[in-house]
Amino acid sequence: MKKEPTTLRDIAINLGVSISTVSRALSGAPEVNDQTKEAVLKAAKKLNYEPNHVAQSLRSNKTKTIGIIVPNLISHFFSATISGIQNMAAEKGYNVMICQSNESFATEVSNVQMMMSHRVDGLLISLSKETETYDHLHPILNRGIPLVFFDRVCEELNTSRVMVDDHDGAFKATEHLIETGCRRIAHISGPEQLSISKNRRQGYLDALQKHNIPVREELILHSSFKEEDVAVHTHTLLDLPNPPDAIFAVNDLVAVQAMLVIKERGMKIPEDIAMVGFTNTPVSAFIEPSLTTVAQPAYQIGHISAKHILEQINHPQDFIPQSIVLKTELIVRNSSRRKA
Amino acid sequence: MKKEPTTLRDIAINLGVSISTVSRALSGAPEVNDQTKEAVLKAAKKLNYEPNHVAQSLRSNKTKTIGIIVPNLISHFFSATISGIQNMAAEKGYNVMICQSNESFATEVSNVQMMMSHRVDGLLISLSKETETYDHLHPILNRGIPLVFFDRVCEELNTSRVMVDDHDGAFKATEHLIETGCRRIAHISGPEQLSISKNRRQGYLDALQKHNIPVREELILHSSFKEEDVAVHTHTLLDLPNPPDAIFAVNDLVAVQAMLVIKERGMKIPEDIAMVGFTNTPVSAFIEPSLTTVAQPAYQIGHISAKHILEQINHPQDFIPQSIVLKTELIVRNSSRRKA
DNA sequence: AAGCTTTTTGGGAACGTTTCCAATAGAAAT
DNA sequence: ATTTCTATTGGAAACGTTCCCAAAAAGCTT
Known part of the structure; x- marks a missing residue:
């Protein structure tokens, strides 16, 4: 048999x-x-x-496998990134082993351990929203296993990073809202410890400052990425005595959830309140009104991350950690088109 | 160092x-x-x-790894499926190795070979749209490696399969269109060799027959899943002397592309032409008008596929190949809501 | 024809485990 | 005190490769 x-x-x-x-x-x-x-x-x-690849790996001390840890597989951004990684890896004769942290720090820790046990030749990781410490990554670094962060990066460790210019993207988005005449621009941010939250928030703040618009703290809310959470925050904003005339959301998912609440309350987008998201998820093009957003080249991020880690794997001697920052593009759609 | x-x-x-x-x-x-x-x-x-997991694998002849081959990672259906697989696998102490065939038969063949080399304990596969022969899978079966198809299954090999009731879903969708008063219902199908194309097409045909609506061959078109292709087909349908008053598309992606063409030509959905898709991709809920569709439990498919292959791995003696068919649900939205 | 180099082959160790089998030690039983 | 048993340990083979080193064979040179 x-x-x-x-x-x-x-x-x-x-x-x-x-x-x-x-x-x-x-x-x-x-x-x-x-x-x-x-x-x-x-x-x-x-x-x-x-x-027998297993025997070859044991003998050569190389598994020709790169590990990937992502918060989830289901959101379009991460699946697109992984697609880019996998295609690049395959091209170079490598395979990928994938784990989801499910946004849980504990799971992320055990994922990392698993990757070590598996003796992956390199590890690509996008941090969970709970991750605030990095001790679980030290063993990786101590063993000299190439480690590259993408999107949700760690700024404390001396490794390579691949990301988009979150600050610039958020700045452009906010400035665009200002240019269309919005003055009371709210920001629904993400979990505070995430690099993307911090940088996008800062871009938002800097745009306000450039245009001499005072920052109103009550217009800045941090959300987990949960739907209920976003709904609550949106209601909070709309219930303010002096409610916002625009919302810049940390990502499209949050923007879309907020839009649902706004529409439910009978308000018009963009007339009553303009919306801008981040990432350019497929949904953003199709939702009504279509969502203005900051496009992230997700597939590219994966492709480049993989390329970079493979270089680090194959030429460890001439490796120096670098931050690769990709450009974003503001895509103006109907959710922010109003006569200024 | x-x-x-x-x-x-x-x-x-x-x-x-x-x-x-x-x-x-x-x-x-x-x-x-x-x-x-x-x-x-x-x-x-x-x-x-x-x-050292590599050494353990060599010694025990078990890698605790299951391979996954999908046409792509980027479409929501597959990423959701993989999410289900990975979570179930992790729960049972297994890891997943993922390849995309990119809808290419040649790539699928080399993916399979890679999985064999890697000595995966089991293989989950959803076939590429080009796949018409199954010789590349014989080595897997000959070696007794558990093999489970999901979604795009092979009906010739004696293995387990996990899928939805495509026939029933398509039947319900078509019947729904008939009930809302449509009589000239077109069907944009997928690549002919795919099981899902065949079964959905048959469901469509059987619904027409049940309601004594004659089949018009010119209303049935096979598309690759490419956007241009769908656009051409849609134009073809709308240019008919007696054009359809509804389109049932093989999946949401195709439906959405067709909707773009229809709207571009200034026609109203559902008044001039009703639309129904398949899968319930996130976009379908947000597009204007919202798309009536047949929901597939993608995550569940993955979860169950993984559970099933793990049972086959761990209890090979009492294994008998079975086809697990999950139910679909018709979700009626605005693209088909018209006064009958 | 003997020595030399070059080409081609074989033997065996090693990678890090697990597990069978034997060996040792002490305890219990006679 | 001798035997028998149990509890605990060590040695070594094996999984399938790769690669170093030595050996054999073949081709050259003198």
């Missing part, structure tokens, strides 16, 4: 040569005679030989 | 005991003395021991 896979030994016995010779023939070593090489290749095919 | 990971041998030397003892202590074997066990555990922690 269950047939044992063919090994080098099987081929060697079949041909009456040594295991070493078979190994050399299959790995394309130059010292092996052309005829024997041909015979080995033929026998390998006949016996359906498939190299 | 790069520190070598601690091995059992390191712990053994550190304590002056044998490797066997260390191994037994860490694996919780009963024969080991309580004091030595404790000492070993302490030393392991002190030296940051992390079991």
Whole structure:
């Protein structure tokens, strides 16, 4: 029933040569005679030989695998990123092992441990929203395993990072709202410890400052990414004595949830209140009104992250940690189009 | 700089005991003395021991890894499925290795080979749209590696399958259109060889037949999933002398693309033409008008697929191939709401 | 024909585990 | 005191590779 896979030994016995010779023939070593090489290749095919990657990994101390840890797989941004990573990895002969932290720090810790046990050649990670300490990553660094953060990065550790210019994107978004005549611009931010929350918030603040618009603390709210949470915050904003005339949300998901509440309350977007999101999720183009947003090149982020970590894996000597910052693009749609 | 990971041998030397003892202590074997066990555990922690999963795999002939091959990672359906798989796998102590075929048969073949090389304990696959033969999967079956198809299944091989009742979903969708008064119902199908295309098409046909509506061949078009392709087909349908008053699309993506063309031509949905999709992608709820669709429990599909393959892995003796068919749910939204 | 280099091959260790089998020690039983 | 038993430990093989080193074979040179 269950047939044992063919090994080098099987081929060697079949041909009456040594295991070493078979190994050399299959790995394309130059010292092996052309005829024997041909015979080995033929026998390998006949016996359906498939190299045992596990044994190769043990022997070579390289797994040709890169680990990926993301908060979730389901949101479009992360799945697009992973798509970019996987395609680049495959191109270079690497495979990917994927874990979701489900936004839980504890799960992230055990994911990291698992990746270490698995002896991945490198680790790409986007932090969970709960992550505030980085001790769980020290073993990775101590062992010299290449580590690259993407999107939700860690600014304390001396590693490479791939991200977009969150500050600039948020700045452009906010400035755009100002230019369309909004003056009471609220910001629904994300979990405070996340780099993206901090940077986008700062971009928002700096845009206000540039245009001499005073910051009103009550217009800045931190949300977890949960739907109920966003709804509550939106109601809070709309219930203010002097409610906002625009909301800049930390991402499209939050923006969309807020829009639902606004529409439910019978208010018009953008006439009563303008909306801007972040990321350019597919939904943003289709929702009514279509959502102005800051586009992040998700696939590119993955592609570049993978490329970068592979370089670090294959040329560890000339590696210096760097922060790769990609450009965002403001996509103006109907949720912010109003006569200024 | 790069520190070598601690091995059992390191712990053994550190304590002056044998490797066997260390191994037994860490694996919780009963024969080991309580004091030595404790000492070993302490030393392991002190030296940051992390079991070498590669060595364990080689020795045990089990990788505790399940492979996943999907056409793409980026579409919501597949990422949701994978999320379900990964969470279930993690719960049972397994990890996942993921490949995208990018809808290419050649890539799928090499993905399968890679999975074999990696000695995955089981393989979950959703076929590429180009896949028409299954020779590349025979080695998997011959070696007795559990293989489970999901969503885009193979009906020729004697393996387990997890899918939704595509026929029933399509039937309900078509019947719904008929009930709202549509009589010239077109169907934009998918690649012909895909099981989902065949089954949804048949559901559509059977609903027409049940209601004595003659089938018009010119109203049934097969599309690749490419956007341009869908646009061309939609124009073709609308240009017919007797154009359709409804379109049932093989999935939401196709439906949304068709809607764009319809709106572009200045026609009203659902008044001029009603639309129904399949899958219940997030976009379908937000597009204007909101899209009536047949909901597939994507996460559940993944969860159940993983659960099933794990049972097959761990209890191969009492395994019998089965087809697990999940229910769909028709979600009526505005794209098909018209006074009948 | 003997010595030399070059080409090709084989043997065996090693990677880090697990596990079978044997060995030791002490305790219990006679 | 001798035997028998149990509890605990160590040694070594094995999983399938790769690669170092030595050995054999073949081709050159003198």
